[in-house]
Amino acid sequence: MSLVLSGQGEKTSPLLRAARKYSGHLSYPLALLGLCWLLALPCSFWRRAYFSENAMLPGQVYTTFGTAAHMDAMLAVDTVLAAGADGRAQALARAFGALGLDTEVQRFSYDEVPRIGNVSGANVHGILRAPRGDAGEALVVAAAWTTGDGASNVNGVRLLAALAQHAREQRYWARDLVFVVTDRGERGIEAWLRAYLGVGAAPLAVRSGQIQAAISVELPPAQRYDALALYFAGKGGQLCNLDFVNMVQHVSRVERMPALLHGLRDAPRSAHWWARYRQAARLLLRQARAQAFGADAHGVHAPFLRYRIDAVTVAGQPAGGDAAAQLARQGLLADVDVPPIPGVQRIGRTVEASLRSLNNLLEHLHQSFFFYLLPANQRYLSIGDYVPASALMVASLLLQAMHLWWMQGAASLRADAPETRIRRINQSYAHLRLTMPASVQIVVRVLALGLGLLLAPQLAAWAVLSDTTTTAFLFTAALASCSLVLHTADQCWAQRGQVDWRQLKSLAAALVAAVVACLAVMNFSLAVLVYVVAGLPLLVTRAAAVRTRAQRVAGVLLLLAVSPVCTMTLGRNVALGLHPLDMAASPFRVFLGDLHHFGSLVYPLVCLVYWPVNLLSMVIVLMP
């Protein structure tokens, strides 16, 4: 109310009046400035990474992995392979037991739908009890039987066996070591974690203490690795502590097989500034994709981060054109034909040195940053460097909202004469009484559609939601949205005096601003993405006056181009990191799966913010 009354006050200064008149125009430069700030991030004025935690002592001890005994331990995995896909869990448990670990096989299954299927799998874990430790805490080394893109990860399991053999020969463990092998990738690890932590699922019988940190190993079949790749983002955009990332990078460099962030090498300092900018932008976009969607599956570290366990994946990067790697990706390489691990000593020593540094710690990693962006190896951008971009974006939306709220109603409400002040107050109040219910009703309608979009798939069992059923559901929802927009626009034209498009746009802008502001400190990449696909189109909706029908139709078509269905279809290969020729995978189903299995927020945001705001923008264009 005071916002309305203040406009009619007697003592408005010329400055305030000018601000009210032109503040709407300021929102566009602010949005542009926010985007330019983001574009400036890949420029080379980053800070150098450093170690915050003094207790880690990374790379300061001799590594001893690589003796004949460790290599022989890998043969145990070959005997396990002979047992086939069904029996290999038990065979692996026996092999771990022979190595001296306390083992257990966890068989999990949920979302059972009769005659259709369920989600099931088997996890095997073996615990090496620290000989002199007090079992209060544990470190996890994890691997899956397959890599994120479907190739075999037998080499990863082999390395795990060798590491287990090495670990049991040492005296210096202060924590138990848990070696986990899963056959369902990230979902298997999520089920294992829930059982380990006693959340929901049937708890494990063989357990250790709190998990302090986890390292996941992914070694696709190859004859040679170019380098190691390091991944560190969780399913919901959580990042692991920067000290952990820096530590693994440092120890891998000591072993002369550097672990590169997302497998990308930095442009050399002698390169042209544009090449350096492009390379940094590439790395930042990869991180943004991993943080926003969490769908870039490499290794099994991601589920740990949701439970506040710092975890990274160390993955081998096959050399380009490697024959074995190409065969494996196409699924033509049998497990038994996988060549031995190239550079096994260096990779094993990297993991050993990382475990040793984690062993030196007394507390969870807490000294370094949890919110950062890494534009290059050994460089970082702290939250103070990138969050002003989102602040500018939010400010642009808020300014627009305030300006439009002021501009709603007839022009006579904004006259300056003090003698008409009381009349103007009454008129503006009457205007609000008339138009607010209509605006709120429109907003509630689109939100109800979004809610239906969110809840309906959750009522159906996961096994029922195949790619085809979800595509059909999405198509139906798109049709429903179109009809809702047109029907609402029709109603607005029928009740022309009762609706005000400025008021509606103001409310929508405030909603998006609130969502982006809250999300910016939790998951920055997702916040920027929500702004770009939902906030920016809203900002420019009806920025110019629409008078003719052609203009309205053009506006609606443009908004359709940025609607969820369109962007997800066109951008899915880029956004989800899918293979360019993979046309069948549905991003909608991927997001729904992430919500269902990991509690990821992308799908709820699409349903409750992106989709409704897009529909609201269309309604605003079509309104009188």
Place this chain on the structure above:
Amino acid sequence: MNFIRALLRLAVGAWLALVLCADRTAAASTKRQLEQLLDTENHTNNWAVLVCTSRFWFNYRHIANTLSMYRTVKRMGIPDSHIILMLADDVACNPRNCYPATVFDHPQKTTDLYGDNVEVDYRGYDVTVENFIRLLTGRVEPHTPRNKRLLTDDKSNIFIYMTGHGGEDFLKFQDSEEINSYDIADAMQQMWEKQRYREILFVIDTCQANTMFSKFYAPNVLSIGSSKKGENSYSHFHDRDIGVSVIDRFTYYNLKFFESVDMSSKHTMADLIATYNTTLIHSTPGVRTDLFARKLEKTYLTDFFGAVQEVELTPEAFPIGQKQASI
């Protein structure tokens, strides 16, 4: 007749006076002899207070510093009963120690500092600021055992050694509290007022160590620190088997000098301080002598580090047990 009686009284009087005077002079000479015996110019006993204020595995070198000093002090003759050793003592039996039950200060691992005969008086969480100040000032709880008390008197020379993480005017005690230079200065003044020491040698090896003794004001205190304000003190050897740094530079170069010193040595404090080399130590050691009465060239190392007893020979035998001497 009266004349003879008067002469006799005079004789008796004179004899009594003579006897009494002789007695008094005998008592006075006895007393003087005793005073001479007890009122020597020098100290009569040595104490050492060795404090390591750090805990955790990555502070291995602070424990090693303190234990090396302990070994040196014992080798030079101070017995365990006169040494107060305060350590967190979480390093030798730490599960991360791949040489269990040992503490080394050199990568060659020739001497196990923790081997036999280590008597730690304050260990673990007992090493607190409160306990340290109570120890120095003597205000300990009534039930404190003897080995945890600093039973010094006004003829004791005390060697206080502190190491750990420090900063400007403060020293971190075991990650949860700090002691500052004013606290130690006030404690020493209390000690002086209670006549709990004759001279103190205060050696400190931390970052910005010289600030810790900048606020002292009690007399007869000689202070040596490893680095000045704004400077860090650095570690020396890094042992890649154990995975930690095992000794600090300042302490290492002090110990190196002490290898040439034994119980009978005539080396002085000036000799020790002359060996300090800023390039090798990587920091600027500081010495504070304005509160110390004697010259450094005349102060033997064994005044603080040894247990050399002053032997006083009297010209006559002292009558013990024959008569109650009126002292």
